[in-house]
Amino acid sequence: MTRIIKNGSIVDDAWTILKLAEGETPESAALPEQNAIVPLPVWQARKDELVSRGQPVGVWLDSHEGPEAIAADLQHFTLIAVNFPKFADGRGFSTARLLRERYGYTGELRAIGDVLQDQLHFMKRCGFDAYAVRADKNIEAALAGLKDFSESYQAAVDQPQPLFRRRTA
Amino acid sequence: MYRYDSIDRQIVNERVAQYRSQILRNLNGTLSDDELKPLRLQNGLYIQRHGPMLRIAIPYGLLSAGQLRKLADISRRYDRSYGHFTTRQNMQLNWPKFEETPEILGELATVEMHAIQTSGNCIRNITTDKFAGVAPDELTDPRPYCEILRQWSTFHPEFAFLPRKFKIAVNAATEDRAVIRTHDVGLELVRAESGEIGVRVFAGGGMGRTPVIGKVVRDFLPRKHLLTYLDALIRVYNRYGRRDNLYKARIKILVNALGVEEFARQVEEEWTFLKDGPATLTDAEFARVAAHFTPPPYEPLPDNDPSFATAQAENKAFAAWAKRSVHPHRIPGYAAVTLSLKAPGSPPGDISDTQMEAVADLADRFSFGELRVTHEQNVVLADVRQRDLFEVWGIARAHGLATANIGLLTDMICCPGGDLCSLANARSVPIALAVQEKFDNLDYLHDLGEISLNISGCMNSCGHHHVANIGVLGVDKNNEEWYQITVGGQQGNAATIGKVIGPSFSAEEVPDVVEALVSVYLEQRTPEERFIDTFQRLGIEPFKERAYRGRDRRKPAASEEGAAHD
Ligand code: SF4
Numbered sequence: 001m002t003r004i005i006k007n008g009s010i011v012d013d014a015w016t017i018l019k020l021a022e023g024e025t026p027e028s029a030a031l032p033e034q035n036a037i038v039p040l041p042v043w044q045a046r047k048d049e050l051v052s053r054g055q056p057v058g059v060w061l062d063s064h065e066g067p068e069a070i071a072a073d074l075q076h077f078t079l080i081a082v083n084f085p086k087f088a089d090g091r092g093f094s095t096a097r098l099l100r101e102r103y104g105y106t107g108e109l110r111a112i113g114d115v116l117q118d119q120l121h122f123m124k125r126c127g128f129d130a131y132a133v134r135a136d137k138n139i140e141a142a143l144a145g146l147k148d149f150s151e152s153y154q155a156a157v158d159q160p161q162p163l164f165r166r167r168t169a
Numbered sequence: 170m171y172r173y174d175s176i177d178r179q180i181v182n183e184r185v186a187q188y189r190s191q192i193l194r195n196l197n198g199t200l201s202d203d204e205l206k207p208l209r210l211q212n213g214l215y216i217q218r219h220g221p222m223l224r225i226a227i228p229y230g231l232l233s234a235g236q237l238r239k240l241a242d243i244s245r246r247y248d249r250s251y252g253h254f255t256t257r258q259n260m261q262l263n264w265p266k267f268e269e270t271p272e273i274l275g276e277l278a279t280v281e282m283h284a285i286q287t288s289g290n291c292i293r294n295i296t297t298d299k300f301a302g303v304a305p306d307e308l309t310d311p312r313p314y315c316e317i318l319r320q321w322s323t324f325h326p327e328f329a330f331l332p333r334k335f336k337i338a339v340n341a342a343t344e345d346r347a348v349i350r351t352h353d354v355g356l357e358l359v360r361a362e363s364g365e366i367g368v369r370v371f372a373g374g375g376m377g378r379t380p381v382i383g384k385v386v387r388d389f390l391p392r393k394h395l396l397t398y399l400d401a402l403i404r405v406y407n408r409y410g411r412r413d414n415l416y417k418a419r420i421k422i423l424v425n426a427l428g429v430e431e432f433a434r435q436v437e438e439e440w441t442f443l444k445d446g447p448a449t450l451t452d453a454e455f456a457r458v459a460a461h462f463t464p465p466p467y468e469p470l471p472d473n474d475p476s477f478a479t480a481q482a483e484n485k486a487f488a489a490w491a492k493r494s495v496h497p498h499r500i501p502g503y504a505a506v507t508l509s510l511k512a513p514g515s516p517p518g519d520i521s522d523t524q525m526e527a528v529a530d531l532a533d534r535f536s537f538g539e540l541r542v543t544h545e546q547n548v549v550l551a552d553v554r555q556r557d558l559f560e561v562w563g564i565a566r567a568h569g570l571a572t573a574n575i576g577l578l579t580d581m582i583c584c585p586g587g588d589l590c591s592l593a594n595a596r597s598v599p600i601a602l603a604v605q606e607k608f609d610n611l612d613y614l615h616d617l618g619e620i621s622l623n624i625s626g627c628m629n630s631c632g633h634h635h636v637a638n639i640g641v642l643g644v645d646k647n648n649e650e651w652y653q654i655t656v657g658g659q660q661g662n663a664a665t666i667g668k669v670i671g672p673s674f675s676a677e678e679v680p681d682v683v684e685a686l687v688s689v690y691l692e693q694r695t696p697e698e699r700f701i702d703t704f705q706r707l708g709i710e711p712f713k714e715r716a717y718r719g720r721d722r723r724k725p726a727a728s729e730e731g732a733a734h735d
Contacts, residue, residue: 090330125326
C-alpha cells in the first residue's frame with residue numbers, strides 16, 4: 001500500500017487515483033471499486049452514479065482546473081486532491097486557499113503529482129493536510145519539510161492572522 | 170532602518186538551515202540538480218558561465234555600515250574581494266564556491282541579511298527611490314511601505330511558484346526615480362483630496378523582450394488595503410498568467426491579453442473576497458515599521474553652508490564633482506551624495522572590498538551609519554552635512570569613488586553580460602569600458618550634460634537599456650556578438666521605451682555610433698535642451714542617418730532578436 005503524509009504523520013493510503021488513459025472518455029472509464037479519486041471530467045459526467053454508490057467520493061483537480069468547477073458540490077467529497085504536474089506550477093496553491101477560505105471545504109485536501117519536501121511548508125500554509133510525496137522520494141525524510149519554519153508573516157489557512165496582528169506589542 | 174526582532178531573525182536563521190539541507194541533499198544525491206534549481210534560485214544562487222553566482226538581497230537598497238563591512242569581509246573570504254551592485258539594488262558575488270554558499274548565508278544572517286527571493290519565479294526584492302526619506306519632492310517616506318511589502322512577500326505561501334518573476338517598485342516623490350512603470354507592479358504613494366495617503370497601482374510594466382509601460386489598475390487604494398489588494402492581483406496572475414511559454418509568462422502579457430480594464434475588473438472581483446480580511450494592514454503595524462525609519466538626529470543648520478560655496482569656488486575639481494554628485498536634501502544644511510561606481514576602467518557597479526570598507530567608514534563618519542545602493546549601480550550617502558562635503562569628496566576620491574560623472578554619459582548602467590552571465594548573447598562590460606575610454610574627457614562630458622546610456626547583454630534587459638536615452642543590447646547572430654542600438658528611451662515620470670535605430674553593430678563600432686548620436690545633439694541643441702529633449706524635437710531620423718553614415722551594413726536588420734531568456 002502506498003504511504004502518504006497526512007496530518008503530519010505517515011499513513012497508509014486507501015484511495016486510488018483514477019487517471020484517464022489515452023482514448024478513454026469520462027463516460028466510459030472504469031471506476032475503482034471503492035475509494036476512488038476521480039478526475040474532474042469524470043465527476044462532472046457521472047455525478048449521480050458516483051453519489052448513488054453510497055461510498056466516499058474523492059475528486060482531483062488538475063492545475064488548470066479551478067475550484068469554481070466543484071464549488072457547488074463540496075458536500076459530496078470526502079477528499080479533494082490537487083495535482084501539481086510540475087512542482088514549479090504554483091496554481092494549486094491558489095486552488096487550495098480558495099477551497100478552504102472561500103468555499104469552506106473542510107475535508108481532506110491532498111497534494112498529488114510532483115510533490116516534494118520543499119513545497120510542503122507552502123502547501124500546508126495554503127490548506128493542504130495530506131501530501132502524496134512523489135514515489136521515488138523518501139517520505140520519512142520529506143516529513144521534515146513541514147517543520148522548516150516556525151513562524152510566517154502572512155495570513156493563510158494554517159494561521160489566519162498575519163504576524164503583524166500577533167506580534168506582542 | 171528596519172531592525173529585526175526575534176521573529177524576523179528566527180525566520181532568516183531557519184531559512185539558512187533549510188538551504189543548508191537542500192545543498193546537502195543535492196550533494197548526497199537525494200535532490201537532483203533539476204529539483205534544486207528553483208530552490209537555489211529562490212536563494213539567489215545561479216549556476217553561471219564560470220560557476221555559481223550568489224545574489225544577495227539588499228531590501229530597497231538600504232544598508233548599514235556594518236552590513237557593508239560584512240559584505241566586504243564575505244567578498245574577501247569567500248570570493249575575489251569584490252562585489253557587483255545590480256539594477257535591483259542587490260549585490261552579486263561572482264565567484265563563490267557552491268559548497269560554501271550556506272556558510273555565506275549564515276554570515277549574512279548575523280547582520281540581518283539574506284538572499285531570499287533574489288531570483289526565481291516569485292516576488293523579488295522590492296525597490297524604491299534612492300533618496301527615500303530625504304528627497305525634497307517626496308510626499309512621504311516610502312520605506313515603511315517597502316518593509317511591509319518585504320515581510321508580506323517573504324515566503325508568501327501562495328506565490329512562491331508564479332508563472333514568472335514578479336517585481337514591485339515603490340515611489341513617493343514627484344519625480345519617479347524608481348522606474349515604477351517598468352515593473353510588474355508599480356506603487357505610487359499619493360494623497361487623496363481628503364488628505365489620506367494611499368497608493369496608485371500600476372501593473373503590467375516590464376522590460377525584457379516585450380517592453381511595456383505599466384498602466385493604472387487602481388487610482389487610489391487606501392493604505393490599509395495594500396496587502397489584500399496585492400494578494401488579489403497576484404492571485405489573478407498566478408491563476409491565469411501563461412505558463413506554456415517562458416517569453417509570454419510575465420504579467421504584462423496577461424494584462425495586455427485581457428486589456429487593462431478587464432484585468433482590473435478581475436482583480437477587483439477577487440479583492441471583494443479579501444478586502445477587510447485579517448491581512449488588512451493595521452495602523453499599529455504601520456506605526457511599528459515606520460518607527461524604524463524616523464529621521465536621524467539632524468543638527469539645526471542654516472540653509473546653505475558658506476564653506477561649501479567657498480570650496481567650490483576655490484577648487485574646480487570639487488566643484489565639478491559637487492555639480493554631479495551632490496543632491497538637494499529636505500533638511501537645511503544637508504545634502505545627499507552619490508559615490509560613483511563608474512570610474513574609468515572599472516566595470517560599472519563593481520565595488521572592491523576596500524572600497525566597501527571606505528564607504529562604510531564614510532557612512533559612519535558623515536551619514537548616520539547608513540547608505541543606499543541605487544538602481545543606477547552607484548552608492549548614495551543620504552545625510553551629509555554640507556560643511557562635510559569637501560572632506561567626503563577627498564576621501565571618496567582617494568578610493569576611486571568620486572568620478573564626477575553622475576547622470577552623464579559614462580554613468581552607464583551595465584549588466585555583467587557575457588563575461589559572467591550564462592544567458593548573455595554578448596558581452597556588455599567591454600562595451601562600457603570602451604565607451605568610458607572614448608569619452609574620458611570630463612569637460613566634454615559635462616558639456617554634453619545629462620544623458621543615459623544603458624547596456625544589456627541580452628533581452629533579459631538587466632541593464633535597463635529600453636529606458637535609456639541610448640540603449641545598447643547584445644544580440645547573437647550566427648554565434649557572433651552584435652549590438653542593437655535604441656534611442657529615445659527615458660526613465661522617470663515620462664518613462665518611454667527607446668526605439669531601435671536599425672541593423673546592429675559590431676562591438677568596435679559601438680563607441681563611434683555613440684559619438685555619432687551625441688554629435689547630432691551637440692550640433693542641433695538649443696541652450697536648454699538635454700539630449701532627450703533634442704531627440705524628441707527632431708525625431709529619430711537625423712540620429713539614424715548619422716549613426717549609419719559611412720557604415721556599410723553587411724547584415725540585414727530583420728529578425729534581430731536574440732535567443733535569450735526573457
Ligand atoms: S541582461 Fe542578459 S546578459 Fe545581462 S545580466 Fe541579464 S540575463 Fe545576463
